[in-house]
Amino acid sequence: MKTIASLVLAAIAATTAAPALAQPQFAQPADAIKYRQDTFKELRDNFGRVGNIASGKAPFDARIAADSAAAAAEIIRKLWAGFGPGTEGGKARPAIWKEQDRFKELAVKAEGELDKLAAAAKTGSLDAIKAAIGPAAASCKACHDAYRN
Ligand code: ASC
Secondary structure, eight states: OOOHHHHHHHHHHHHHTOOSSOOOOOSSHHHHHHHHHHHHHHHHHHHHHHHHHHHTSSOOOHHHHHHHHHHHHHHGGGSGGGGOTTOOBTTBOTHHHHOHHHHHHHHHHHHHHHHHHHHHHHTTOHHHHHHHHHHHHHHHHHHHHHHBO
């Protein structure tokens, strides 16, 4: 039976211990690597949909563009959790863990560019998407060139 005290404690724990965003925890580096790969794939699928629209490979559907761009801007922020201490491996270069400031700088830049792409897509203007896709792709590439094998 739950006592009042245990309910109060649970309520306190829920309000004080809960991080703003639940962060996954990984028992093994391999789990973090899998998480990174899955999350990057999800990001690529969404970004790719917008890219295909921007390049004309896919027909312009404002709803798909807006939803996919918004998803990409959200998903990129889930990557952080996958690069915790001691999770070197996969295609990630060890430099990530030695140059955390620069890695973070490039990642934050990419987040900002995906935010701009999401804002552009939300307007429903294909021209706005076309203008934002290049800088967004360049910000992805800058980080890959520096930190992906
Ligand atoms: C993509 C994808 C990337 C980026 C990058 C941009 O669609 O999978 O990694 O765009 O290639 O240069």
